[in-house]
Amino acid sequence: MNQQLAGFAPTPVTARMENHGRTMLKVAMASGQDLYARTGSMVAYEGFIQYEPNPPAARQIASQWITGEGAPVMKCSGDGLLYLADYGADVVVINLDNDSISVNGTNLLAFDAHLTWGVEKVKGLAKFAGQGLWNVVVQGTGWVAITSRGTPIVVDCGRGEDETYVDPDALVAWSPNLKVKGKRSFKAGSLIGRGSGEAYQMAFSGQGIVVVQPSEDSTDRLRIRN
Amino acid sequence: MAREFQRGHKAKISDLTAGTDLYVGVQIAAPGLTFDISCFGLDANEQLSDDRYFIFFNQPKSPEESIQLLGAQSGDTESFRVTLDRIPAAIQKLSFTATLDGAGQMSQIGPGYIRIVAGGEEVVRYAFTGSEFTTERAVMLGDFYLKDVWRFAAVGQGFDGGLEALLKNFGGEVAEEEPPPAAAPGFAPPAQAAAPPAFGAPPAPQPAPAFGAPSAPRAPQPAPSFGAPAAPTPPPAPQQPMHAAPTIAAPLAPQPPAAPQAPSPYGQPQQPQFGQVPGQGVPPAAPFGQQAPSPYGQQPPGVPQGVPQGVPATGAGLRAALQPYKETATGQRWTPQNQQLMRVDLTMGGAGVLARQGSMVMYQGKVDFGYKGAGFVGRAVGNATGQEMQLMRCTGRGQVFLAEEGSHLHPIELQGDGICVSAENVLAFDESLQYEVRRVEGHGIPGGALFTMLFQGTGTVVVKTHGTPVVLPVTPTTFADCNAVVAWSAASQVIVSSQVRLRRNAYPGHSGETVNLQFRGAPGNFIVVQPYEV
Numbered sequence: 001m002n003q004q005l006a007g008f009a010p011t012p013v014t015a016r017m018e019n020h021g022r023t024m025l026k027v028a029m030a031s032g033q034d035l036y037a038r039t040g041s042m043v044a045y046e047g048f049i050q051y052e053p054n055p056p057a058a059r060q061i062a063s064q065w066i067t068g069e070g071a072p073v074m075k076c077s078g079d080g081l082l083y084l085a086d087y088g089a090d091v092v093v094i095n096l097d098n099d100s101i102s103v104n105g106t107n108l109l110a111f112d113a114h115l116t117w118g119v120e121k122v123k124g125l126a127k128f129a130g131q132g133l134w135n136v137v138v139q140g141t142g143w144v145a146i147t148s149r150g151t152p153i154v155v156d157c158g159r160g161e162d163e164t165y166v167d168p169d170a171l172v173a174w175s176p177n178l179k180v181k182g183k184r185s186f187k188a189g190s191l192i193g194r195g196s197g198e199a200y201q202m203a204f205s206g207q208g209i210v211v212v213q214p215s216e217d218s219t220d221r222l223r224i225r226n
Numbered sequence: 227m228a229r230e231f232q233r234g235h236k237a238k239i240s241d242l243t244a245g246t247d248l249y250v251g252v253q254i255a256a257p258g259l260t261f262d263i264s265c266f267g268l269d270a271n272e273q274l275s276d277d278r279y280f281i282f283f284n285q286p287k288s289p290e291e292s293i294q295l296l297g298a299q300s301g302d303t304e305s306f307r308v309t310l311d312r313i314p315a316a317i318q319k320l321s322f323t324a325t326l327d328g329a330g331q332m333s334q335i336g337p338g339y340i341r342i343v344a345g346g347e348e349v350v351r352y353a354f355t356g357s358e359f360t361t362e363r364a365v366m367l368g369d370f371y372l373k374d375v376w377r378f379a380a381v382g383q384g385f386d387g388g389l390e391a392l393l394k395n396f397g398g399e400v401a402e403e404e405p406p407p408a409a410a411p412g413f414a415p416p417a418q419a420a421a422p423p424a425f426g427a428p429p430a431p432q433p434a435p436a437f438g439a440p441s442a443p444r445a446p447q448p449a450p451s452f453g454a455p456a457a458p459t460p461p462p463a464p465q466q467p468m469h470a471a472p473t474i475a476a477p478l479a480p481q482p483p484a485a486p487q488a489p490s491p492y493g494q495p496q497q498p499q500f501g502q503v504p505g506q507g508v509p510p511a512a513p514f515g516q517q518a519p520s521p522y523g524q525q526p527p528g529v530p531q532g533v534p535q536g537v538p539a540t541g542a543g544l545r546a547a548l549q550p551y552k553e554t555a556t557g558q559r560w561t562p563q564n565q566q567l568m569r570v571d572l573t574m575g576g577a578g579v580l581a582r583q584g585s586m587v588m589y590q591g592k593v594d595f596g597y598k599g600a601g602f603v604g605r606a607v608g609n610a611t612g613q614e615m616q617l618m619r620c621t622g623r624g625q626v627f628l629a630e631e632g633s634h635l636h637p638i639e640l641q642g643d644g645i646c647v648s649a650e651n652v653l654a655f656d657e658s659l660q661y662e663v664r665r666v667e668g669h670g671i672p673g674g675a676l677f678t679m680l681f682q683g684t685g686t687v688v689v690k691t692h693g694t695p696v697v698l699p700v701t702p703t704t705f706a707d708c709n710a711v712v713a714w715s716a717a718s719q720v721i722v723s724s725q726v727r728l729r730r731n732a733y734p735g736h737s738g739e740t741v742n743l744q745f746r747g748a749p750g751n752f753i754v755v756q757p758y759e760v
């Protein structure tokens with residue numbers, strides 16, 4: 001029995017954050033290098049790791065995150081290996097090299113605590129996606145892990161003068177320097193229930209990238225339980 | 227139907243087969259001579275810039291296992307498995323070569339060939355004989371090369387030098403020969419051809435006795451990255467299932483990720499073989515942009531775990547991390563971006579596209595999304611399923627990205643032929659296609675009838691499936707669950723067969739009555755079934 005399962009044992013650690021398979025994130029923790037992770041995303045850990053839900057630092061930064069209940073992040077500290085996952089969503093590990101990225105709140109899995117981060121509300125769009133569209137801007141040099149339902153796609157926005165329009169439910173992340181605005185593409189017909197089904201989009205313009213997932217399921221599964 | 231190539235012939239792989247998971251067999255033999263058959267993965271300058279893509283007996287697979295050496299089987303002296311959509315972008319050409327081991331020259335060889343087999347069917351063969359050669363000691367048999375799409379060329383070019391000359395030609399370096407270690411460790415078994423379901427090795431006409439030991443008689447040379455496992459493994463029997471193979475997963479000493487042949491558990495890209503669609507040419511599968519999961523090695527217990535802050539192999543920075551997921555443009559109208567996302571370029575070809583409502587995840591350019599009166603289709607389907615199938619019409623100039631709930635998407639290109647697709651599994655199609663609704667009625671089908679859409683004409687239909695589907699040929703005894711069947715070729719006939727009370731007591735509370743669809747048709751027809759019963 002062990003022979004067949006042994007193939008899934010963790011690989012030797014080579015970096016702070018690594019994929020274990022497509023859908024699990026392995027973080028090598030050490031004291032002094034704290035991590036912010038989505039509350040409820042921990043699936044396993046090995047070593048001595050402590051969790052502090054709703055830490056004061058995060059509370060201040062993310063004071064307004066989704067109806068003010070507090071940021072759904074926990075601070076993880078200690079030594080060991082930490083495994084995170086979000087209900088089988090694909091995990092993409094990004095090593096920021098003095099870059100910045102703006103991630104949809106539900107698609108952020110974990111990030112280094114020393115990174116600069118802040119919560120933003122996309123102006124004028126909150127009413128479009130059901131619960132409001134919140135995003136976290138992370139910048140600096142360090143590690144970020146984001147999730148995507150299905151293999152994501154990355155599109156260069158700065159191609160030609162045309163804007164890129166994204167279904168807000170499928171949006172994962174984008175470059176913070178892009179200009180964002182809401183677009184309503186419905187016509188009169190959609191008011192009587194005959195729309196194309198694509199009534200609202202977010203329009204991006206400028207130089208940068210947009211990450212989109214192949215699913216319009218933006219349910220925040222980690223939040224359902226509380 | 228296999229095509230016969232002559233020296234110099236070229237063709238797109240997509241014209242030969244819809245599959246991208248290919249078996250490449252080489253037969254070359256001469257009395258008293260032995261041959262080394264290898265595959266060079268070359269970069270854009272036709273140089274072997276990465277030693278790990280020199281696939282030969284001592285290095286039987288590339289790091290992400292897109293190229294694997296399988297050994298002798300099915301009458302082939304040597305065989306490879308090539309998964310085109312997993313080959314990294316840096317590799318632009320695969321050159322299959324045969325070199326003489328020992329004395330001799332190529333003119334001595336008997337009739338041989340290189341062939342490509344997809345889905346168990348040989349699609350192309352390039353045959354050669356010794357009379358085409360003289361004193362050469364190495365020959366480049368055929369190339370896979372990337373020019374917009376993957377293509378195959380029959381080369382048949384000889385080299386006077388042996389393997390060393392060939393290596394030098396490709397810019398590689400010859401490792402110094404070393405005396406063989408006393409106990410030559412057996413290789414971990416190369417991935418058996420029988421393991422992945424969609425990858426059909428040709429039926430073996432005779433048991434291939436030499437299969438399990440592609441390397442045993444040879445001295446392992448210092449291969450760059452292949453760590454031979456410490457445990458000696460007996461050569462596996464060809465029919466040994468992968469699970470039973472002794473996975474060398476617990477070596478005693480830490481070593482570079484060796485070769486635990488873990489069965490791919492995470493649904494690695496496996497281009498399904500819609501192989502039997504008549505006259506079909508699916509647009510080439512773009513690289514799915516997925517990084518193969520790194521080999522699962524072992525972490526020896528007790529090793530202190532530091533926190534390396536090293537830069538990942540792909541390089542630092544946002545762009546490097548996201549590079550595998552980049553948009554791919556091939557200049558075709560329909561381009562799969564990955565298994566779950568389809569890009570349609572409305573600037574190619576005039577007509578618009580009809581897509582399921584809400585399936586647009588992104589678009590660029592000026593595209594109009596309009597309500598498409600579902601008409602009879604929508605009403606008929608809606609009445610039965612209680613949920614109207616609504617379409618939107620995408621017109622204009624730009625690129626639209628379609629996806630739905632992470633389903634796997636499969637473009638099926640119709641060239642005058644027809645296909646029936648279960649209405650729930652249609653994601654999008656060219657407006658130029660004619661379509662009509664067909665009802666398959668039968669007692670016991672949920673909703674009273676199964677609604678399918680028959681597409682005919684020239685254009686592309688995008689079908690979505692939950693999970694990797696299976697394509698079955700229609701035989702006199704082909705049955706499918708009406709909830710799991712996705713599509714079938716229009717020429718096959720559907721019969722509802724109720725297997726009444728076959729297992730009356732099998733499930734308490736269940737009537738025991740199962741409704742199946744039986745398919746009948748001439749050879750060449752096929753059905754597509756998904757691993758998910760809606």
